[in-house]
Amino acid sequence: MAQHDFPDHLSRIVFGLLHYRQATIAQTASFRDQWHDRDLCPAIEAKLNLILDLFERYQHAAFNIQGIRDGGVDVLLRYLPWGKSVEAVQSRIGFQVKSDRELEADDWFMKLKAQTFEATAGPQMVNFYVLLCADLTTKGRSKKVQNALADLTRSDRVSPVGPQFAYTFLSLREEEIAAFVQAKLGDEDAVYLAAVESLEQFTPTEAAILIDLLVRDLTDGADRPRLDKLQTGFVERAYRSFPDVDRDAYFPEYDPEEDDEEEDEAPEILARASSERFEEDISHLEALGDIELGRNDAVQTDTDSYRAARAVILDAMVRYGYRGEELKVYTLTTLLQRQLGRADEIARERDIVEV
Template sequence: MLAELLKGRRVRPDETDAFSKLTHDKDLCPQFKTQVETMLQVYRAYGQDVHDIQGMRDDGIDVLLRYETQDGTQRRVGLQVKSEAEFQQWADKKLALPQLLKAQYATAIENVGLNDFYVLLCVNATRHKKRIRMLCSEMKKFKVCTIIEPIYILDFYEMGYVDLWGRATRLLCNNDTILKKATDEVDERDADVAFFLVALVCKALGEGYHVSDADLNDLWTEWLEFSEEDAGSDRLAVIVDDLSEEEILKYEGGIYLLQVHQLPPGLCALYFDQSIRMPGLHPDVRSQMLSLLELRDRLMIDE
C-alpha cells in the first residue's frame, strides 16, 4: 500500500517547483514521517499489526517503517529523501549523488535488512529533468529500490490528513462490503445529490432529524465551496425535490423531517463504521466519508 500512496496523483512538472524552497531536515523528513504515521493509523484502525516508525539519519535511510503483513510476515521499509539542495550540489559538481545513493542503499540493506528502499525525489522536475532520468537509470538494477519522481511524490507530501486517511483506507479496504455498498449508492446519483445525502445521513445519525430551510441553504453553500462550482440556486430546489420523492425528506409543519428508514443503508453503515474507528483521530466524520467515497475525485474526472 505504501508504494501506491507514495505515487500519488500526477502533477504538472512546473508544480514541483514547490520543492525548491523546502529543506531536507526541517521540512521534508518531518512531513513524510507524519504522512506515514497517518497511514499507520489506518492500519491500526482496521486491525493490522504495526510495530513502529522512526526518523533516522544514519544506516542509509531517513525514515524507517516496521509492520506486519496479513500473513504475519515482518517487513522493514526505508525512505531516503533527496532534496533540491542535494540535486543542485550535484548539478554544481560538488556532490556525486548517484554514488552516494548507491552507498546509502548498500548500508541500509546490510545494516537494517530492508525489504523495500524508496527514494523520494523532492526536486524541481523541470530543472533537473536529465539528472532525474540519469538517477533512475543508475538505480534500476538495484532489486528492492524504487524511485518516486517529483511529479508523483508532491501529491503525497501535500495531501491533507482527511484525504490521506481516505486514500489509505480505500487501498487497504478495496473489497470492503460496507465501503463498496456506500460507493454504489453515491455513484448512482448526481454529485450534488450525493453530497447532500452524505451530509443528511451524518445529521440524522449524529444530530437529529429536523432540517430547516436555513440548514438546506447552508448545505448548498457548502456544496458550492466543496465543488468550486457556480450553479444557480434553482438547483437546490431540484435536489430537495429529488430527496422528497425518495421520501428521505418529508415536509411537515414548516420544517423537513429526515426519514431515517429511507436513508441509504450503505451510507448509514459507513457513518457508524467511521465513527467507531476514528474517535480521537478526526472528529469530522462527514469529511472523512466524502473522502472515502472519492466525491471530489469524481468532480475532477467529470471536468
C-alpha cells in the same frame, strides 16, 4: 518489480498513499525552501506515524519508526505483520529523500545510486522508496528528475517517487488517509462495498449533498436543513473543488471498437456559478427520488436506501471520533474513490489542453 510486491496490507497501503494523486508542477515549488534534515525527513516520519495510528485501528502490527539517516536510509519503518510471531524477523520499508538543494550537486545521482545499493542489500527490506522532492518549476530540474526516475525504475529493489506524488503524500490530511485505509482494508467488507455501490451513480457534488444530509440526519436527528442552508460549508466547498463539467464526463463509456490511439477530447469546463450547479444537482436527486423537498423547502433524504453508507459514517464516528466537516470529507473520500479519480483525470486533461 519491488513496487508491486506487497506481502501484507501495510506495505500495500504505504505504496498506495505514496502514489495517491499527482500534484501540479506549480505545487512542487514549495520544495524549494524545504531542507532535507529540518523539513522533509521529519515530515515523512510524522506522516508514517499517522498512517500507522490509523492502520492499527483495523489491524494490530508491532512497529517502530526511526530517522536513522545512515546505511542509505533516511527513514526506516520496521514492523511485524499481523499474524506473525514475535520471534519472526521484522519487515522493513525504507525511505531515501532528496531535497531540491541536493539535486544541485553534480554528483547527486551517483551518490543516490550508491545509497540505494547499500540500503537494499538486506533481505528484510520489503520496499525501498526514493522520494525526489524537487521544485519542477526551476529550470533544468524536470530533466534531472525524469532521467533519475527512468534509471531507478529499472531496479527491482527500488520504487522511485517523483516530486508531484511526493508533494501530495506530504500534504495528505488525516481524514484522506483514514478514508484510503478503510477503502483498502474494506475491499472484502460487504457493508463497505454496498456503501460504495449506493453512491456510484452520483457525481462528487451530488454525492456531497447526500453525504451532508446523511451526516446531519445521524448527528442532528429530526432537524431537516432548508434548501438555502444546505448550499453552505461542505457542499459549497465541493463546488469549488470539483470541475464543472457535464455529468456524463464522470461516467465515460468504453467502446472496444474505438481506435485505442485516438485520444478523447478533454471535457469542456462549463464555468457555471455554484448556485446553478447546486440547482441542477438538487433537481437530479429529486427526480431520482433520493431527496424530497417538504414545507419551507426542508430537504429530506431516503435514509433506508443508504443504510450501508450510514454504517460507514457511524463507524468513522466511533473509530476515529470524526464529526462535522472532517466526517463528511472522510465519507466522500472513502466511498467515491472512482469518481474522485475521474475528477483528477479531468483536471489534468484540462491542464494539458490549456498549456
